[in-house]
Amino acid sequence: MRCTLDPGSSHGPAWRRLLLTGALLASCTCSASSELPSLTRLNPLTEGASAHLPAPESPDGVLAISWFRGREAQPAAMIFSPEGLPGPAHTGRETLGAQGSLDIRNVTTKDSGCYTAMLETHAGHRRVTQLIRVHNSPKxxxxxxxxxxxxxxxxxxxxxxxxxxxxxxxxxxxxxxxxxxxxxxxxxxxxxxxxxxxxxxxxxxxxxxxxxxxxxxxxxxxxxAQANAVPTDAEPIEPDPTLSLSGGPAIGLLVAGSLGMVALVGSVCYTTFQSQRTDRQRIRICC
Structure with missing residues (x-):
């Protein structure tokens, strides 16, 4: 039912608001009456399995779909909004699948119950309820x-x-x-x-x-059975690096070594000479 508002009528603003409210209520009532509730029972599931709730088909074409826990489309029970956003009843285990289906992973016995899909179509709203049952995992x-x-x-x-x-x-x-x-x-x-x-x-x-x-x-x-381990070739061991010098450092090291050798020979000669001299002095004193 449509109500036409005449812009030239003598109704005041209050009457106009009342007429608009009535028109909106009538529209909502028509939409509600176009809902076709139905109940689909899915096969029983075992705890830990994944549940797949297919999106209902509509001959009028689906514009948007939202999912709810329970038989009623209450805001607090919304799992996914028509825009695909998580709602208050979303537990983190639900995802939207292909063509608006609802997938629930790692189901538990608490997930047993009804799930309602609310479809927005060209002809209005359509509500479809699906029932799943989850059994305890066998020991x-x-x-x-x-x-x-x-x-x-x-x-x-x-x-x-x-x-x-x-x-x-x-x-x-x-x-x-x-x-x-x-x-x-x-x-x-x-x-x-x-x-x-x-x-x-x-x-x-x-x-x-x-x-x-x-x-x-x-x-x-x-x-x-695991096959016998195949021996692997030992990794080659690199020889220790040798110290090599060239140029100025090599000459310096050679000179230092030569001076050290001369000092050592001189020290030995000096010690021998002193020892012989001491022995001669002792012989003279004794004689």
């Missing part, structure tokens, strides 16, 4: 392995046997599933690798599930 239990794993790592040569065994008791009996690098590779209490190949290298995890709980093993990574 980890050790595996028995052959060869023995050291800090979750087994080193083995190709064509050798590797055995991984589930040794945790669960009641009722669980269904055990083995995965290699995230892909299912076996079932049962033991995973027996008869002849290890390169395709069987990687990280193994066993998951036990019964009607009460879900338990996962600690990951065990199978690697090739």
């Amino acid at each position: 980890s239990v050790p595996l028995m392995t052959f060869p023995e794993n050291i800090q979750g790592t087994i080193q083995s040569d190709l064509n050798y046997s590797v055995i991984l065994e589930w040794v945790t008791t669960m009641n009722p009996e669980p269904v055990l599933t083995w995965t290699l690098n995230g892909k299912i590779c076996g079932s049962g209490e033991k995973l027996f690798i008869r002849r290890l190949s390169r395709e069987q290298l990687g990280t193994y995890v066993c998951t036990g599930r019964n009607s009460k709980e879900l338990v996962s093993s600690e990951p065990v990574t199978v690697l090739l």
Whole structure:
């Protein structure tokens, strides 16, 4: 409904403000009535995983999108504004993905609940709510392995046997599933690798599930044994640098050495002469 204001009417300023307010309320009411709320349930997640909430599609074209926690688009619950700016409910783990989707990394059980996307389209506003549930991370239990794993790592040569065994008791009996690098590779209490190949290298995890709980093993990574270290050539040892002199310093050193030699010879001769003289004097006195 549109209200036309006649510039020439006799209504005063107060009436004009009232009419404008009514027109704005009517516009908001029409926009609110054009919202099409819906609820989409996403697959359950485990703590530590990443959640991806795709942006809803609209046949009218999306001009802007904002995200909120909960079912209501309250300012205090805003995660991202239509301009893509973080809001009061932003925790630092949320990012905007392609085409306005919402990505949440390292989800926790506190992230379970509804998330509302508010779309601004050519035809008005549209509200879409998505629900995610986050389960507790399954506890980890050790595996028995052959060869023995050291800090979750087994080193083995190709064509050798590797055995991984589930040794945790669960009641009722669980269904055990083995995965290699995230892909299912076996079932049962033991995973027996008869002849290890390169395709069987990687990280193994066993998951036990019964009607009460879900338990996962600690990951065990199978690697090739490290080859013997190849000796490396010793680095050449440079000889100690020798002192070399030339020019004036060399002549000076030579002269100093010669004078020192002359002084030494003279001292020896003088000492010998004095000794002989003393001996002659003693002989004369005795005679």
